[in-house]
Amino acid sequence: MSKATVDSPEKISEQEPKQSYWRIITNKYIRPAVVLTLLLTILTGLIYPGVVTAIAQLVFPYQANGSLHYVNGKLVGSDLIGQYWTSAKYFHGRPSATVSAATGTPAPYAADNSTASNLGPTSKVLIQTVQQRVAELKKENPNAPPGPVPVDLVTASGSGLDPDISIAAALYQVPRIASARGLSRKIVQQLVMDHVHGRFLGIFGEPYLNVLELNLTLDALK
Secondary structure (H helix, E strand, O other): OOOOOOOOHHHHHHHHHHHHHHHHHHHHHHHHHHHHHHHHHHHHHHHHHHHHHHHHHHHOHHHHOOOEEEEOOEEEEEOOEOOOOOOOOOOOOOOOOOEOOOOOOEOOOOOOOOOOOOOOOOOHHHHHHHHHHHHHHHHHOOOOOOOOOOHHHOOOOOOOOOOEEOHHHHHHHHHHHHHHHOOOHHHHHHHHHHOOEOOEOOOEOOOEEEHHHHHHHHHHOO
8 A cells, every 4th residue: 555645845845936936937028028029010010001001092092002104004104113215205214223133234224123333423434434325315315405414314323213304304305305206395395394393392302303204294295
């Protein structure tokens, strides 16, 4: 017949502090950490993005959906990302230094690989490139106004995807576009001035024109 054993008071007193210690750790540290993680995940990962998205869709849906332009139901571009225009009938944007992500070869306005040339103002390569662009621009626009060419037509932007040009850059191209489309320069010039966007809040940046907006307006002329 076996005899029941009873732990000594010393052994019981040793076990109780161990159990009490882990209970304290769980209640004081682990449980609050898990609860806060779940709460913050729900708040910042679901509720906050959902509320912001809903407000954006209600207040400014055009901008929230990418500022996209459709013509006859077909997507033709966005106000936010420039395109590579080459036809003489259209306004051209700034040069682009982007390259193809797959091949590494130059690919102007490659939206999947935004980049700059990373050339400084003292770079001989940059100086030579700008000089070449100036020569090509003058050849492309033989009837352009005399004087220095607009700087944004011969220098690439930091992103390589700039969708806008300056007023001077747009006016520089007016003679070429008017001739290619059989329009008077006055009409094309007025179109430019009608689509000037002012400074942000009236003080930041410079007036500009969106190239896609200009070209779509040109196509809409009867």
